[in-house]
Amino acid sequence: MTRRTLMTGTALAAGGIATMAFALPGLGFALGPIFEDTSPTRWQDVGPEDDFNEDTYVPRVINITPDIGDAGKTTIYVRTFNPRRDKVIEGQDPQPYVAISTRCAHLGCPVRYIQASKKFVCPCHGGVYGFQGQVEGGPPVRPLDRFYSRVEAGRVQIGDRFSLNSDLERFAPRDPSNHLDGLWQYLYPSRPTT
């Protein structure tokens, strides 16, 4: 090794270390939110048990992101679980209430429940879902998401969101447009943020 290559190498190494010293923490700072779940489970009261029945959905507004005003609120549709008609998945405890998310499984527009046809309809690209939230038409790739529910002292409470595949089996919450059936599901893994 000559003196010249030593000096060149030292200069390059010093520059590299100095760059990494600010670039790596900066990158971690920007990418950090990908790796942490910042929304702890919160149970939200949506009314007494008498408000809900088995035959129709009742709209309720819950707050899925605190501190950002109206942008953090979302509408959900709630009805009582019906053990005679609703599917019970083996190994997954049925929720006492069916709380359907209005986030369309295509690209996230808000769907609306139409009582006359007992269907959920999305205004953006024509997605249609049946009474169980299963896909009946249009581009959505999986049924509408649901929320965990429980009853505390006669009041209905709503918890975290979860996603379902076409057999209404429960999965960790996914983004809209992420498949949960067949080989497709392996392309859209569960993430640390949820």
Added chain:
Amino acid sequence: MSPPLPRALRPKPRRPGDNGNGRNGQNGSTVAPPKPTVKDHAVEGTASAIGWVEERTGLSPFLRGFLFRKVPKGTNWFYTLGSATLFAFLSQAVTGVFLAMYYEPDPTRAYESASRITNEVFLGEFVRGMHKWGSSVMIILIFLHMGRTFFFGAYKYPRELNWVIGVVLLVLTLMMGLTGYLLPFDQRSFWATVVAVNINASGPLVGPYLADFLRAGAEFGPTTITRFYALHMLAVPGLIIALIGAHLYLVAKLGTTAPPWLKAEKKDLLTEEI
């Protein structure tokens, strides 16, 4: 060698017998030179100021090569689309800086501050309108510029790299459009961005993580709008400015092409001499 100065800027040679007083030096009489006018002082002052900078920077050959370079025969108005795009970008940069003086990137205050710009700030509606409509103008101009380059075959050797840089600039400009669309924070911009982020989420394997990066989490949160704001006014414009520099350097270095309808003149040079 840098190209010569245009004729109007070249110093005029002295005519024979001209001693500067317009009398052709008849009779050999010595006449006092005329007093320098205000204009003479101005010209001399400017020249010496330019000379001062030139002596310390040596910019002149570079500027002369850039500004007075030769362009091919048949150069026409279509060749101004690139400059038009550049000026659209400058207009976006300037109006954007001024909008940032009044805009507050906070989910509970963004909408109010944006409507205050439109309704209360002096000329606010005009400046916001220029920024809003100018963004569409810039994207339209980019596509026209791209079409000119494509149909004139100006992307071919040795200019492929400049085409690639131009495509990156197009993508960055579209990212400006995407990140800027959320900032008014009304119903339309909120839901359009929800859909746009979910389109990103639909990419296999990396898509869900990309969506988490854009949202700063699994849901639209308090820092989503500040994230979009930082990308919109710091990260992406910085990249755009750097790449515009590279784009212009290559234009000056490689020169422009003649339009395809002009055939090369068959000079005698091309015929074989025996």
